[in-house]
Amino acid sequence: MRSVTIDTSESMGSDRTRYEFECSHCSEQTVVDAPVQDQLLGRGCIFCGRDVSERDFVREQ
DSSP states (O other): OOOOOOOOGGGOOSOOOEEEEEOTTTOOEEEEEHHHHHHHHHHOOTTTOOOOOGGGEEEOO
16 A cells, blocks of 8 residues: 655645645545645645646636
8 A cells, every 4th residue: 555645834835725636547536725736746646646737636616
């Protein structure tokens, strides 16, 4: 099993924008904030490990 840690401590700014994330590879879904979105774009999906793109995120209304 793959373990992924997402650290938001250094990027806990005032941006509270939230995004609905759906992995285009494994179809897992979750809601994340902007700092976590940045980490997912850099590290890949927390569920399957594959690369993600901005197309996998929709700004929450």
